[in-house]
Amino acid sequence: MAPTQQAIQLDEPVDQLPEPEPRASGTGSRRLLGKLAPRRISAIYLLGSFIVLFGLLSPDTFLTEVTFTLVFRSGVVTCILALAFLVPLTAGVYDLSIGAVMALGLGIVVYLSLHTDLPILVTALIAIAASALSGAVSGFIVVKLHVDSFIATLGVSQVLAGVLLLMSNNTQLIGDFPEGWGELGRGDFAGVPVVVWMLLLLALVMWYCLEFTAVGRHLLATGGNRDAARLAGVPTERVLFGVFVASGAISGLAGVVFSMQSPVFSSSVGPGYLFPAVAAVFLGASQLSQRPNVWGTLIAYFALAFGIQGLALSASSASVWSQPMFQGVSLIIAVAVASRPVLRKLRASREQAPESVS
Amino acid sequence: MTLQQLSPDGVEGATPVLSIRGLSKTFVSTRALNGVDLDLRAGEIHALVGQNGCGKSTLIKVLAGFHQPDPGVEIRLGGEEVELSSTADAHRAGLRFVHQDLGLVGTLNTVENLMLGRRLTTARGGRIRWDAERSDAERRMKDLGYGFDVARPVAALGAAERTGVAIARALWDWEAARVLVVDEPTASLPREEVAVLFAALQRVRAAGLGVIYVSHRLDEIFAIGDRVTVLRDGVRVGTWDVDAIDQDGLVRSMIGDEKLRPPHDQSVEPTGEVALAVTGLNGTVVEDVDLRVRRGEVVGIAGLTGSGREELLPLIFGVASRTGEVELDGRPVPANPRRAMRAGLALVPADRRGEGAILEMPVRENFGLTDLRRFATRFGFLSRARETKEVTEWIRRLDVRPPLPEALFGALSGGNQQKVVLAKWLRRQPAVLLLDEPSQGVDVGAKAVIHALARQVAADGACVVIASSDDNELCDTCDRVLVMRDGRIVAEVTGSRLTTAELSRLQLGLGATV
Numbered sequence: 023m024a025p026t027q028q029a030i031q032l033d034e035p036v037d038q039l040p041e042p043e044p045r046a047s048g049t050g051s052r053r054l055l056g057k058l059a060p061r062r063i064s065a066i067y068l069l070g071s072f073i074v075l076f077g078l079l080s081p082d083t084f085l086t087e088v089t090f091t092l093v094f095r096s097g098v099v100t101c102i103l104a105l106a107f108l109v110p111l112t113a114g115v116y117d118l119s120i121g122a123v124m125a126l127g128l129g130i131v132v133y134l135s136l137h138t139d140l141p142i143l144v145t146a147l148i149a150i151a152a153s154a155l156s157g158a159v160s161g162f163i164v165v166k167l168h169v170d171s172f173i174a175t176l177g178v179s180q181v182l183a184g185v186l187l188l189m190s191n192n193t194q195l196i197g198d199f200p201e202g203w204g205e206l207g208r209g210d211f212a213g214v215p216v217v218v219w220m221l222l223l224l225a226l227v228m229w230y231c232l233e234f235t236a237v238g239r240h241l242l243a244t245g246g247n248r249d250a251a252r253l254a255g256v257p258t259e260r261v262l263f264g265v266f267v268a269s270g271a272i273s274g275l276a277g278v279v280f281s282m283q284s285p286v287f288s289s290s291v292g293p294g295y296l297f298p299a300v301a302a303v304f305l306g307a308s309q310l311s312q313r314p315n316v317w318g319t320l321i322a323y324f325a326l327a328f329g330i331q332g333l334a335l336s337a338s339s340a341s342v343w344s345q346p347m348f349q350g351v352s353l354i355i356a357v358a359v360a361s362r363p364v365l366r367k368l369r370a371s372r373e374q375a376p377e378s379v380s
Numbered sequence: 381m382t383l384q385q386l387s388p389d390g391v392e393g394a395t396p397v398l399s400i401r402g403l404s405k406t407f408v409s410t411r412a413l414n415g416v417d418l419d420l421r422a423g424e425i426h427a428l429v430g431q432n433g434c435g436k437s438t439l440i441k442v443l444a445g446f447h448q449p450d451p452g453v454e455i456r457l458g459g460e461e462v463e464l465s466s467t468a469d470a471h472r473a474g475l476r477f478v479h480q481d482l483g484l485v486g487t488l489n490t491v492e493n494l495m496l497g498r499r500l501t502t503a504r505g506g507r508i509r510w511d512a513e514r515s516d517a518e519r520r521m522k523d524l525g526y527g528f529d530v531a532r533p534v535a536a537l538g539a540a541e542r543t544g545v546a547i548a549r550a551l552w553d554w555e556a557a558r559v560l561v562v563d564e565p566t567a568s569l570p571r572e573e574v575a576v577l578f579a580a581l582q583r584v585r586a587a588g589l590g591v592i593y594v595s596h597r598l599d600e601i602f603a604i605g606d607r608v609t610v611l612r613d614g615v616r617v618g619t620w621d622v623d624a625i626d627q628d629g630l631v632r633s634m635i636g637d638e639k640l641r642p643p644h645d646q647s648v649e650p651t652g653e654v655a656l657a658v659t660g661l662n663g664t665v666v667e668d669v670d671l672r673v674r675r676g677e678v679v680g681i682a683g684l685t686g687s688g689r690e691e692l693l694p695l696i697f698g699v700a701s702r703t704g705e706v707e708l709d710g711r712p713v714p715a716n717p718r719r720a721m722r723a724g725l726a727l728v729p730a731d732r733r734g735e736g737a738i739l740e741m742p743v744r745e746n747f748g749l750t751d752l753r754r755f756a757t758r759f760g761f762l763s764r765a766r767e768t769k770e771v772t773e774w775i776r777r778l779d780v781r782p783p784l785p786e787a788l789f790g791a792l793s794g795g796n797q798q799k800v801v802l803a804k805w806l807r808r809q810p811a812v813l814l815l816d817e818p819s820q821g822v823d824v825g826a827k828a829v830i831h832a833l834a835r836q837v838a839a840d841g842a843c844v845v846i847a848s849s850d851d852n853e854l855c856d857t858c859d860r861v862l863v864m865r866d867g868r869i870v871a872e873v874t875g876s877r878l879t880t881a882e883l884s885r886l887q888l889g890l891g892a893t894v
Contacts, residue, residue, distance in 0.1 A: 235760040236752035243749055246738035253699065253735050254749045254804065255721040313740075 065309050065318070068352075069325035076332030083335045091215065093327050098217040099124070099280045103299035104306075104319050105228055106272035110265040111303055111314045112232060114245035115171035117269045119160060120276075120299060122179035122186075125292030127153045127277025129186050132197035132287040142203050146281075150274040156182060157270020161263035175266075179293075187289050197285035207282030217279055221320075224272070229316040241265065242313070297346070301353040302326065308357060326352055395459045397422040397590040398475075398559050404450040405438050405614075412438040413449075414614040420559060420590040425581060427593045427601040427622070430611035430634055431851075431884060436594055439611070440561055443592075444477055445470035457558055474558030476550040478565060482542055486535030490545050491517040493534055498552055520548045524580040540573035544580050551584065560584055561592040564685070566600060578604045596684045598627050598888050610634055631888060635881045652676040653709075656696075656812050656843045661704035663688070663695045667867035669704070671696075673812070673843040678834055680854035681847035682883050683864030690730060692864070693814040693847050696720075697727040708811060721750070724811035728801050728818055730847075732794070736801045739790030743780070746789045747771045747804045774803040778829060795826025802833060813837050815846045819853055831857045851880040865889055 076084040083089065103120050110117040130149040134140055140148075156178065163174040209216050232238035243251035244261045252258045280291070302323035309318030326349060333344040398420040405413040413435045420426050430436050441447040443455075445467040455462055462473045484493050491510075494517050503509050517530045526544045534542055543565050551557050562581065566574050581604060585591055593605060601608055602622050610617040610633045617633045652675030661669040665688040673679050683689030695702045698715035706713040706720075713723045720727075729735040737746045748755060748767050755762045755770075771785045778799040780792075789797060798818065805813065815834060819827040834857055838844045848854050854861045860874040863886040871886045 230761075234762055236756060236762060237760070239745065239749065239752055239762065242741065242745070243738055246741050247734070249735045250738050251749070253697075253717050253727060253729055254737075254746075255718045255751075256749065257718055 063309055063321075065305060065322045065325040069321065069328060072325065072329045072332055076328075076336055079332070079336040084332055089331060089335070093324065093331050094218050095215045095283075097323060097327050098215075098221045099276050099283070100295055100298045101221050101302070101320055101323050102224060102276040102279060103273060103295050104302040104323055105224060105316065106269045106276065107299050107303050108306075108314050108316065108319055109228070109232075109241070109268045109272065110171065111307075112238075112245050113241045113261055113265045114248065115164060115262060115265065117157070117160065117175045117266060118172065118296065119156070119175040119179035119182065120269060120273045121292040121294070121296040122182040123153045123156050123270050123273035124277040124280065124295060125186055125287075125289070126156060126182050127274035128280050128291060129189055129195075129277070129287050131278055131281045132195045132285065133189055135197040135199055135285075136195065142200055146278045149278055150271050153274025153277065154267050154271035157266040157268070157273075158263070160270070161266030164266065165259050165262050183289065183292075186292075190287065190289055192289060194286060194288040197281055197287065199281070199285050203282055204285070207279070207284075217282065220279060224275070225316050225320060232316060298323070298326070298349055301349050304357050305353055396420055396456075397458055398592075399454075399456045399459075401454040401456075403439065403442065403453045403455070405435075405442060405447060406450055412614050413442070416611070416614070416616045418609060418616070418619075420592060421606075422558075422590055423585055423588050424606040425585050425591040425593050425604055427595065427605035427608040428611065429595065429598065429601060429608060429630065431880075434611040434634075435614040436611055437563075438614075440477070440563055440592075440594065443470060443475055443559075443561060474556055476557045476560045478543065478546045478550050478560070478562045480564045482546040484534045484542060484546060484549075487533055489533050490521065490528075490530035490537075490548075493545055494520070494549050494552065496549070517548075521545070524548055524583055525576070526580065538573055538576075539569045540576040543569070543577050547580060547584065551589075554587065557589060559590045559592065561594070563594045564596065565593075566595060566597060569686075574600065596888070598630055601630070602627070612636055627888075631885055635884050652841065655709055656845070657705075657707045657710075658696060659705045659707070661692075661695060661702060661706070663691050663700060663702050665867040666691050666695055666702075669864075669867075669869055671845075671862070671869070673845060675841050675843060676838050677860075678838045678844040678846065678858045680858035680861035681845065681864060682851060682854055682861050682887055683847075684887050685849065687864040687887070688867040689847050689849070689864045690816070693727060693816045693845065694729065696845075697725055697814055699727070699729075721808070725814065726750075726805035726808060726810035726812065727814045728798070728805060728816060730817035730820060732797055732801060732821070733790075737789050737797065737804075739788070741789055742786045743775070743789055743792070743800050744768060744771045744785035747774065747785075747800060747807070750804045750808055770807065771803075774807060778803055778833070793823065794821040795823040795829075798822050798830060799826060802830065806833070806837065810837075810842060812843045812845070815844065815848075817848055817850075818846060819848070819850065827853075851883045854878075854883065855880055863887055 073085075103124055106120045106123075107117060127149040130152055131142075131145050134145040134148065135142065138145070160171075160175050160178045163169045163178070164171045167174075169177075206216050211219055232241065240251070240256045240261050243254065243256050244258045248258050276295075281287075303314055303319050305322035305326070306318030306320070307314040309315070309321060311318070329352070330345050330348050333348060337344075396419040398418070400416065400418040403413055403416040403418075404411065416435070416439065418426075418439075428436055428439070438447060442449050443464065445464040448465060449455075455464060457473045457475070462469070464470050464473065464475075485496065488496075491514050495508075495513060500508060500513075514530060521528070521530060521544065524544050524547060526541060528537060528541050534545060537545070547560070547562070550560060565577060569577065578600075581591060581593070585606075593601070595601060605622045607619055607621050608625065608630065609619040610630065612634060617636075654672045655675045656671070656673040658669060658671035661671070665686065667688070669688070669692065671679075681689050681692055691700075694700055696706055696713075698706075698713070698717050698720045702715055706715075708723055708725065711723065713720050713725060717727070733739060738749075744767055748762075748771065752762060755766045757763050768785050772783075774780075775783045775785065780796050780799045780803075789800060792800065802818075813834070815830075818830050818834070822830065831853070834844050834846065846854065846858060855878050858878070860872060861878060861883060862869045863871040863873065863883065865887065870889075873882055873886065
């Protein structure tokens with residue numbers, strides 16, 4: 023063992039060490055500083071600056087409880103969808119059918135309320151189960167038929183769109199829900215909208231599963247390098263199938279929550295939710311642990327939502343066109359800025375790979 | 381311009397087409413080439429041979445303008461002195477290369493592959509003249525002796541045909557090309573396709589180019605070569621007409637007068653039971669392989685690239701589909717990595733970065749992946765404390781630098797990466813440890829640690845199998861070594877016969893000379 027060689031070896035990796043991981047549970051001032059680094063929580067700074075900026079621009083309308091409640095309340099469905107997208111993304115696959123599956127969930131709840139006497143909770147469960155089934159179909163196509171997830175879920179979402187048109191006869195359906203159902207959508211609990219509590223509960227469960235259980239680790243490993251994960255004993259096929267089922271079920275839940283807020287189903291519901299949800303996940307992936315994560319997703323979504331709301335309030339003519347433009351621009355900027363250090367890190371480690379000599 | 385038109389001046393000229401004098405190349409600590417001279421005549425196929433690490437690759441990389449030689453060298457092309465300080469220089473000087481991986485785009489067809497990287501003469505509006513390109517490609521392939529459909533994707537062609545496409549592309553501008561260097565073209569070629577490739581190379585020779593042919597397969601050198609140069613440890617041993625030397629002489633000059641290996645200091649006869657039994661194993665190349673490994677034994681697998689050596693261990697672990705039986709202690713091991721792992725097998729794959737671990741995960745998470753259950757507390761909660769404790773213990777034991785559980789795996793050096801990969805398997809205390817190229821891209825210090833570990837694991841009662849292209853590694857670490865050739869195990873070497881010289885002979889297919 024040549025000591026010099028060891029010394030040379032030591033230098034390089036130390037330089038490239040990442041800062042302490044922010045999701046580390048340990049304490050200490052260095053960890054805390056790392057947690058507050060703008061690069062890792064840029065969305066929170068963004069959120070703060072929006073609130074200050076629009077608070078100054080339109081203090082009477084923006085800084086009101088109404089605005090805050092509105093933004094949170096109306097963001098719940100998109101956030102749930104974003105979490106649905108997050109699960110497969112963690113495992114390295116895309117589920118582009120989340121919007122269509124949400125519409126399926128909504129459609130089923132509305133349809134059953136009109137054509138059957140089933141209790142609303144039962145119809146909600148049926149809707150979620152059907153959505154999970156749709157996810158299972160995507161999973162089957164990806165795992166067993168070896169179709170790329172991007173294409174598979176794109177296809178599935180078109181098929182679902184067809185199913186929904188068939189079901190609704192291309193008309194607008196208005197669900198016949200009991201009074202209490204709409205109350206859930208509108209009501210508050212402890213000063214916070216009930217639907218926001220639901221979102222938080224879902225986020226907590228997902229955070230726990232993804233960050234602290236073997237299942238979550240298996241997802242991350244599969245997403246990081248499917249071959250290596252498989253060789254380390256991770257049941258990658260089961261993982262991939264499972265993430266689509268989970269994503270389907272969560273999308274269905276989004277549809278159910280949607281029905282609480284508005285009982286109207288039309289075939290145009292759904293696709294429009296895909297982009298904001300996907301944007302929140304990718305923007306969120308640049309936050310905190312710098313891989314797709316639950317809290318980063320939610321923070322990112324609300325940062326964008328407050329920006330859009332502020333724009334809408336401070337310039338009344340901006341309300342319609344500003345939303346997609348704002349989402350598009352901020353997604354690109356945020357991801358471009360955030361991905362640079364990650365790329366550099368990987369490039370550095372790749373260059374370090376010793377040249378093979380034969 | 382066709383080959384036939386160029387052929388007349390392919391007579392042996394007085395000036396060699398390529399002449400190298402005093403080529404040395406020193407890397408930081410090692411001298412890869414030391415004063416090598418080489419003359420290449422126009423219209424000859426000049427074989428370049430030597431063991432792994434003899435300097436062949438370095439020499440080719442110098443010619444390609446990829447490495448800068450030490451000062452004092454003189455390289456002449458057609459009598460004119462040239463400086464090869466970049467790949468563009470090399471190309472300008474008329475040097476053309478077909479590398480082992482060919483560099484073709486599999487989804488494109490021959491016509492399109494031949495168009496890559498060259499300025500096209502297009503019709504108006506930038507339109508590609510497909511008809512002209514196509515008939516041109518057809519003619520070029522025909523000149524090399526091929527008659528396949530140039531509109532088929534390259535991935536659908538045979539291996540020899542693909543090599544032909546790579547040659548045609550390298551020699552796109554025949555007029556400017558003087559030297560063609562072909563690096564290990566037959567390593568992945570089935571025997572029957574070799575003849576097709578040879579026919580193509582003979583046509584290149586007939587066109588008056590000098591061909592440098594690098595290969596491990598000595599019988600080929602006698603089939604196609606005109607002259608042969610042997611390198612050993614960065615020095616040219618000699619150059620011969622192939623008629624003037626036989627295989628034994630060639631091998632002797634390649635391996636030198638190596639002494640017999642000193643008796644193995646740990647040569648305790650493994651007396652354990654046979655634990656791992658492989659019977660009639662078949663894969664893509666691997667054919668009907670039987671293997672018995674006792675507890676406490678370290679068994680090596682030697683073989684050239686393409687011999688099945690690189691396929692064997694993944695097959696045993698169930699990475700790819702296989703036929704045949706794998707048994708551990710009499711119980712069948714399923715052909716599935718997860719179940720094989722549960723049965724007590726462990727595989728350290730050859731492609732560490734691609735298959736060994738997840739680069740963007742920290743060491744701790746990579747380490748824990750092989751068995752997360754032991755960190756689990758209630759409700760499936762993974763205890764970070766337990767995880768960190770165990771990984772820290774292994775980091776200390778294997779001296780992983782930097783000793784930080786949260787370091788990203790991809791940021792570690794090769795040797796330290798390999799230690800982490802080993803640790804993640806050793807923590808399961810496998811009954812069978814399969815090591816595929818365990819010290820590839822690993823520094824000397826880590827190599828020693830890895831070899832010591834392999835011996836230790838065996839001494840503790842496991843079966844260890846090492847597949848390696850590094851004969852020294854096999855001789856130093858293994859109790860016995862099985863040699864593979866053409867997918868089969870053709871020899872077994874133990875005891876004092878276990879030398880790198882013997883392994884080289886057997887891998888090259890020369891039979892044992894005692």
